[in-house]
Amino acid sequence: MPGKVADLLRTADLEPAERAAPDQGVTVRRGQGYTLRVSATPAVHRTLLARCQPLDGAQGAPAVPAQRKARREYENRVSTLTGDTP
Template sequence: MRAAYLEGRTIASLARDHGVSRGAIRTAVADLLPDHAAINEDSPAPELPVTLDMPGKVADFLRACELDPAEQEAPDQGVTVRRGQGYTLRVSAVPAVHLGLLARCQPFDGGQGAPAVPAQRKARREYENRVSALTPAGP
């Protein structure tokens, strides 16, 4: 059957000759089909973007920072959602970018001679909780 397919016989004619469905023939010759792409099981799955709500205080701080292009794109593409007195920025990015943005917010916790403002610490902690929910717990 595979040889006949390679010689140019159609899937429909092979199915008629063998008395099976076209799907069965496609399965049998799947690796010979032109649009068949071999799946490399060793390659990691690509990270998909995840949408998280970023507190406005965190977003304002990050906009004032020097960020990498990928990190800069995430807040710029975010959607502003009004929340009472402040706002939330709905950001879509891969988890690695969210982790990078969170790392940039370390000054909110004080240290390095900068005073820690409770509202900023809370905003960072909220974003940290959302980002940490993305990463699976270790073994």
């Protein structure tokens, strides 16, 4: 999970199972940012992805291109994990 997605989820109101995934993840530095390696079921990843919708500029908030890209990358990774097509 990209760091920008993880940062948003840390501030979100999550269920205990959803909260445990990012809290137990392993941080890997990548260039300017970081990636959070998270072990969770595909259902938890899909739920976390749904909680990331504000990164796309939803609810009248301006969209930041780096945040949109981070969410899109996470969506692609979850789709690959679950066998869905993006």
